[in-house]
Amino acid sequence: MSDATSAVPVCIAGTGSYLPEKVLTNADIEKIVDTTDEWIVTRTGIRERRIAAEGEFTSHMATHAAEKALAQAGIAAEDIQLIIVATITPDTLTPATACYVQQRLGAFGAVAFDISAACSGFLYSMKIAKRLISDGAFENALIIGAEKLSSFVNWEDRNTCVLFGDGAGAAVLKKAGPGDGEILATEMGTDGRQTHLLNIPGGGSACPITTENADQRLATLAMLGKEVFKHAVTRMKQSAEKVIERSNLTADDIALVVPHQANLRIIDAIADRLDIPAERVFTNLQKYGNTSAAAVAIALDEANRSGAIKKGEHVVLVVFGAGLTWAAAAIRW
Ligand code: COA
Numbered sequence: 001m002s003d004a005t006s007a008v009p010v011c012i013a014g015t016g017s018y019l020p021e022k023v024l025t026n027a028d029i030e031k032i033v034d035t036t037d038e039w040i041v042t043r044t045g046i047r048e049r050r051i052a053a054e055g056e057f058t059s060h061m062a063t064h065a066a067e068k069a070l071a072q073a074g075i076a077a078e079d080i081q082l083i084i085v086a087t088i089t090p091d092t093l094t095p096a097t098a099c100y101v102q103q104r105l106g107a108f109g110a111v112a113f114d115i116s117a118a119c120s121g122f123l124y125s126m127k128i129a130k131r132l133i134s135d136g137a138f139e140n141a142l143i144i145g146a147e148k149l150s151s152f153v154n155w156e157d158r159n160t161c162v163l164f165g166d167g168a169g170a171a172v173l174k175k176a177g178p179g180d181g182e183i184l185a186t187e188m189g190t191d192g193r194q195t196h197l198l199n200i201p202g203g204g205s206a207c208p209i210t211t212e213n214a215d216q217r218l219a220t221l222a223m224l225g226k227e228v229f230k231h232a233v234t235r236m237k238q239s240a241e242k243v244i245e246r247s248n249l250t251a252d253d254i255a256l257v258v259p260h261q262a263n264l265r266i267i268d269a270i271a272d273r274l275d276i277p278a279e280r281v282f283t284n285l286q287k288y289g290n291t292s293a294a295a296v297a298i299a300l301d302e303a304n305r306s307g308a309i310k311k312g313e314h315v316v317l318v319v320f321g322a323g324l325t326w327a328a329a330a331i332r333w
Contacts, residue, residue: 164221
């Protein structure tokens with residue numbers, strides 16, 4: 001599913017991110033499971049990740065990131081009309097984490113809901129918010145990717161626990177005025193035949209957690225890593241190409257690619273296939289690991305605030321996650 005440049009242009013007015021203070025290094029993980037810093041770094045590129053404090057929930061992290069995005073956009077919380085939180089680690093199954101964020105921000109003029117699209121959730125939110133603004137339903141929107149994956153990782157499973165971390169990223173979208181940037185094209189897709197490759201099998205209506213199955217840790221991430229890897233490379237490459245083409249651009253026009261931060265080898269493979277050199281690809285997974293829906297949002301904020309993206313330049317965001325899901329966006333900054 002994709003869209004070409006819309007009649008009413010929509011821009012990103014501000015970005016923000018939040019990472020919890022606690023750092024868990026590969027050396028720390030060596031003490032928890034049978035692994036080595038060398039294995040983790042060579043297979044994934046990850047060196048450390050952040051872990052939320054006790055009593056710090058997804059909505060807290062989402063709110064911190066949102067406050068920074070709102071401040072940069074110069075929009076007061078009470079003037080925000082739509083809040084979408086993308087997460088697979090909500091505070092509660094219901095109500096939506098977006099409702100807690102609305103409460104914490106005091107953004108009581110906003111409609112608020114969550115979407116569940118795993119690591120692709122932030123760009124799914126971007127496409128939805130862009131369309132709703134472009135259609136005139138809302139003047140602006142706050143989109144947030146936020147995850148507390150540390151609560152859904154099996155800390156005895158070395159195949160998965162080394163990969164994930166906690167954090168949140170946010171962006172404020174609004175109708176673009178003269179001189180503003182523009183979200184030029186967005187694209188997203190799903191392949192429900194691959195639900196078995198990456199999931200949290202327990203804790204939902206299909207498999208409630210009971211005293212009988214509690215010791216099986218079913219409410220934690222399960223993954224067939226090698227299969228996920230192959231799909232990730234193919235889908236992200238295709239998705240990025242689609243938004244580049246629909247924006248009437250070529251790879252040479254893209255100043256920066258901001259990809260989902262899951263694995264450095266996946267990112268290198270995509271950059272190679274897109275023919276975009278490594279210096280034009282943003283990575284921060286070395287510091288944070290894979291923070292699912294938050295990852296591309298945090299990376300976008302760091303790229304923005306560090307000056308890695310300059311006004312007028314073209315940026316491509318591209319993501320991939322459980323579902324399987326994937327999405328991309330081409331933006332003139
Ligand atoms: N430390 C040491 N050894 C580990 C390990 C760890 N943390 N995790 C797995 N291993 C072992 C396995 O037990 C297996 O051993 P065996 O061959 O004796 O059975 C071996 O390493 C697996 O090696 P391999 O399959 O070659 O690993 P890989 O190169 O595919 O890398 C991943 C594994 C998970 C890093 C990689 O497949 C990956 O990143 N996949 C994508 C995952 C992802 O991005 N998920 C999120 C998508 S949004």
